[in-house]
Every structure is written in C-alpha cells, then in structure tokens.
Amino acid sequence: MPRFLSSRPDSRLIPLPWETPLAEWPTEHLVALPRGISRHVVRFIKVGNSVYAAKEVIEDLAIHEYRMLTDLHRTDTPAVEPLAVVTGRVDIDGEPLDPVLITRHLEFSLPYRSLFAQGVRPDTVGRLLDAMVVLLARLHLVGFLWGDVSLSNILFRRDAGEFAAYLVDAETAEMHEALTDGQREHDLTIATTNLYGEFSDLEAGQMLDASLDPQKLVESILTRYRELWAELTGVEEFSDQEVFRIENRVRRLNALGFDVAELSIETSPAPDGSHIRIQPKVVDAGHHTRRLLRLTGLDVEEHQARRLLNDLDTFRARTNQGHVDEAVVAHQWLTECFQPVVTAIPPELRGKREGAQIYHEVLDYRWYASQRANREVPLVEATWGYIQDVLRALPDEAMTDTRAIGDERQLANPYDPSQGFVDDDGPMPEDPWEAAADGVEVAPSGFLDIEALRTARKRG
Numbered sequence: 001m002p003r004f005l006s007s008r009p010d011s012r013l014i015p016l017p018w019e020t021p022l023a024e025w026p027t028e029h030l031v032a033l034p035r036g037i038s039r040h041v042v043r044f045i046k047v048g049n050s051v052y053a054a055k056e057v058i059e060d061l062a063i064h065e066y067r068m069l070t071d072l073h074r075t076d077t078p079a080v081e082p083l084a085v086v087t088g089r090v091d092i093d094g095e096p097l098d099p100v101l102i103t104r105h106l107e108f109s110l111p112y113r114s115l116f117a118q119g120v121r122p123d124t125v126g127r128l129l130d131a132m133v134v135l136l137a138r139l140h141l142v143g144f145l146w147g148d149v150s151l152s153n154i155l156f157r158r159d160a161g162e163f164a165a166y167l168v169d170a171e172t173a174e175m176h177e178a179l180t181d182g183q184r185e186h187d188l189t190i191a192t193t194n195l196y197g198e199f200s201d202l203e204a205g206q207m208l209d210a211s212l213d214p215q216k217l218v219e220s221i222l223t224r225y226r227e228l229w230a231e232l233t234g235v236e237e238f239s240d241q242e243v244f245r246i247e248n249r250v251r252r253l254n255a256l257g258f259d260v261a262e263l264s265i266e267t268s269p270a271p272d273g274s275h276i277r278i279q280p281k282v283v284d285a286g287h288h289t290r291r292l293l294r295l296t297g298l299d300v301e302e303h304q305a306r307r308l309l310n311d312l313d314t315f316r317a318r319t320n321q322g323h324v325d326e327a328v329v330a331h332q333w334l335t336e337c338f339q340p341v342v343t344a345i346p347p348e349l350r351g352k353r354e355g356a357q358i359y360h361e362v363l364d365y366r367w368y369a370s371q372r373a374n375r376e377v378p379l380v381e382a383t384w385g386y387i388q389d390v391l392r393a394l395p396d397e398a399m400t401d402t403r404a405i406g407d408e409r410q411l412a413n414p415y416d417p418s419q420g421f422v423d424d425d426g427p428m429p430e431d432p433w434e435a436a437a438d439g440v441e442v443a444p445s446g447f448l449d450i451e452a453l454r455t456a457r458k459r460g
C-alpha cells in the first residue's frame with residue numbers, strides 16, 4: 001500500500017495507479033503541458049479540475065525536496081507548492097518503485113524554452129535575468145542555498161511588462177539560519193556555469209538574438225545580483241545633516257518591490273557632528289502586492305500590482321475623490337474598472353492570460369488606441385478591441401497542450417519533452433544544463449550529499 005506524506009492531502013490522488021512506473025501511466029491521467037527537460041521522470045497529472053506535477057525520485061531526495069519547498073512556502077518565497085510524497089510503492093510483481101513527489105502545477109507558468117521558442121527580444125532576456133536575480137536574492141535572504149541554479153529549474157510568469165521567477169527544483173537545496181558570503185558566491189558560480197551552458201545551447205539552436213553573447217549575459221547576472229544585494233542589505237553611513245537619506249533608502253527599496261520590516265539605525269559622535277549608520281535587517285518582498293491585496297483583495301504579481309495601483313490612483317484623480325478614503329475608492333475601482341474587463345473575456349479565451357495580466361495589457365492597448373484615435377478610448381471599447389486584435393491571436397499559456405504548440409515538429413512523447421522529436425535520428429537530446437550542473441564541484445556541506453545518494457542508489 002502506498003503511503004502519503006502530506007500536510008494537505010488530496011484524497012483524489014489515492015486511487016491513481018501508484019503500482020505502475022510513472023513513465024508508463026495511462027494517458028487518461030496525464031496532461032501534456034510545456035515543461036523543461038528533466039533528469040527524472042516528470043509528468044503532469046490531472047485529478048478533477050486540478051493539475052499536479054509528479055516527479056519520480058529516490059526517497060531521500062523526494063522527502064528532502066518536499067521539506068525544502070514547504071520551507072519556501074512558509075516564508076512566502078516564490079516556488080512551486082509541494083503537495084505530497086507518495087512512498088511505499090510496489091509494482092504488480094512486488095518490486096519496490098521510487099516515490100513520487102507531487103507539486104501543484106504553477107498556472108500560467110512558462111519554462112524558458114517555451115518562451116525562447118516563441119522568439120524573445122533582446123531586452124526580454126534582460127528582464128528574465130532580472131527576475132531570476134530577484135528570485136535568487138529572495139532565496140538567499142531567507143537562508144536558502146539553492147545549489148542548482150539554472151533556467152531549467154525556474155518557471156517564469158508574466159508580470160505586467162516584466163517577469164516573475166519561481167523556483168521549481170529544490171533537490172540540492174539547503175536551508176540555513178543565514179547564508180555566508182561564500183555560500184552565496186557558490187550559488188552564483190553555479191548560476192553562471194549553468195546559464196552559460198543554457199544560453200550557448202539556445203545560441204546553437206538559433207533561438208538567441210544574434211546581438212546577445214552568452215558570456216556577457218552571465219557576467220551581467222553577477223552585476224545585477226551584487227547591486228540588488230547591496231541595496232537590500234548594505235550599510236550606508238552619513239552625517240546627521242543628511243537624515244533624509246534614511247527615507248531615501250526606504251523609498252529605493254520600495255521601488256524595488258521590498259518593504260523594510262527592520263532597519264538598524266546607529267548614531268555615533270564625531271568631531272563634525274554625529275554620524276548615522278543604517279542597514280536594513282529584515283526586508284520583505286511584495287511591497288505593491290501586499291498593498292493591492294489589502295485594498296482590493298486581488299493577489300497578483302509585484303509589477304502587476306504596481307500597474308494596477310497606478311491605475312487606481314488615476315481613477316481616484318479622474319473621479320475627483322482625492323479626499324475619499326482609499327479603501328472606498330479601491331472598491332469602486334474594482335467593480336467599475338477591473339471586474340468589467342476581466343468578466344468581458346469569453347470563457348474560451350481565459351486560458352490565454354491570467355486576469356491581472358489581461359488588465360495590464362488592456363491598459364497598454366487603450367493607451368495606443370487613444371494615441372491613434374486622438375481621443376480617450378473608454379475601457380470597455382479598449383477591452384473589445386484587445387480581445388479581437390490581441391488576445392485571440394495569442395497562444396494559450398494556462399493549458400497549452402504541447403501537441404498544439406505552433407511548432408511544426410512533433411514530440412516523440414507529448415507527455416515527456418525530454419524524449420525529443422519523432423524526426424530525430426540521432427541520440428536523445430542531451431540536457432546541457434543538467435550536464436553542466438553535474439560538472440560543477442559541489443563542496444561537501446556535511447548536510448546532504450546528493451552524489452553519494454545517487455551512487456549508492458546505482459549500486460543498490
């Protein structure tokens with residue numbers, strides 16, 4: 001009998017064919033959604049209206065990853081949500097099968113290869129790297145050492161004009177009280193090695209814009225990360241004539257999407273007046289997300305929240321309600337602006353974009369339409385125009401069946417992109433980033449030795 005380790009069990013999982021190796025599951029339980037190439041057998045499974053990702057993996061790793069993802073969930077760090085580990089599986093001959101880790105499928109998420117296959121503008125690559133760097137800094141802030149930073153272990157979601165990055169693979173991770181500089185550098189080294197491999201591979205497949213150079217791209221990760229980290233955690237010193245710099249620092253952090261929960265301020269006497277030394281001690285991501293949630297109950301990504309809050313401010317000014325309580329205006333905005341746009345989307349087009357993203361795109365659309373028409377185009381009119389001109393033509397992002405992707409080539413197995421295309425003659429595609437990860441020297445941490453586990457498993 002399989003055992004379910006779970007804090008929020010879904011009883012619909014119990015009758016699934018756990019006695020069958022995941023790779024052989026009948027397709028009635030599976031959905032073919034885009035995903036990255038993986039080392040393990042990974043399938044998307046469907047129970048009722050829910051879609052879960054299932055990964056078949058040795059027991060220690062399954063449980064370790066489940067715990068790591070649970071920790072991330074608790075600290076509100078963007079990662080896939082763990083649901084259960086199914087252990088104690090045996091096949092019909094009584095032979096043991098590896099456990100399965102189950103996570104909730106992250107809706108509207110895009111593996112980077114799907115993004116690049118659609119064609120990516122050079123500045124978009126910069127946005128993806130920014131999203132990745134924010135994710136890495138957020139992980140490091142909570143003491144999470146990833147160990148396997150790579151684009152294939154990240155899922156991207158559209159976030160207004162930017163992207164939000166989520167961690168998907170926590171197999172090699174470790175949670176600490178706080179990370180040392182050396183540990184953070186270790187993750188950065190792995191990130192640069194893996195991303196260099198991934199970008200070179202995209203370049204070889206002619207999916208990387210010719211103006212971009214893999215080496216320069218990975219170097220920019222280091223600069224971006226170090227700048228962000230310095231802003232989030234760095235010490236600033238100034239004279240007591242410049243107290244405004246405290247406020248400035250908080251504003252800069254807010255602009256980056258962070259709230260300062262704890263700021264240490266020390267003053268020390270100096271010959272020319274006293275000196276002030278400030279350092280953020282606790283910063284929480286999601287500054288705009290939290291504010292929008294408080295005002296409207298909408299839970300959206302950070303840049304989407306910023307865009308929606310701006311629109312709310314505009315609405316307030318336009319309706320002359322500067323003196324009215326913000327929460328009251330927010331409710332009006334929700335029912336008069338936001339909801340009409342989202343409910344106008346025909347049900348069959350809802351899988352293309354998430355509500356907040358649609359609203360953001362409609363605002364953009366309205367701006368261009370107003371410029372063109374030389375008049376203020378009303379929101380309802382813009383929504384209809386957007387549905388006809390933009391939304392209908394977009395590929396589905398919620399539930400894209402990999403078989404239906406604009407790609408002419410047919411996958412050998414629509415449930416497993418790792419197996420390549422039917423017209424591939426040569427060997428199976430190698431996973432250059434996983435291979436690069438294998439090559440990286442992982443300093444023994446005395447905590448979890450993945451290689452030793454794998455070797456023991458191979459021998460066993």
Ligand SMILES: Nc1ncnc2c1ncn2[C@@H]1O[C@H](COP(=O)(O)OP(=O)(O)O)[C@@H](O)[C@H]1O
Binds near residue numbers: 055152154169
């Ligand atoms: N919860 C999830 N939501 C969406 N996609 C997922 C989820 N879990 C896994 N995937 C997809 O499956 C791929 C492989 O998963 P991963 O955990 O990285 O496996 P491996 O350990 O074999 O590398 C990921 O790149 C991602 O595209």
Ligand SMILES: [Mg+2]
Binds near residue numbers: 037038039152153
């Ligand atoms: Mg992976």
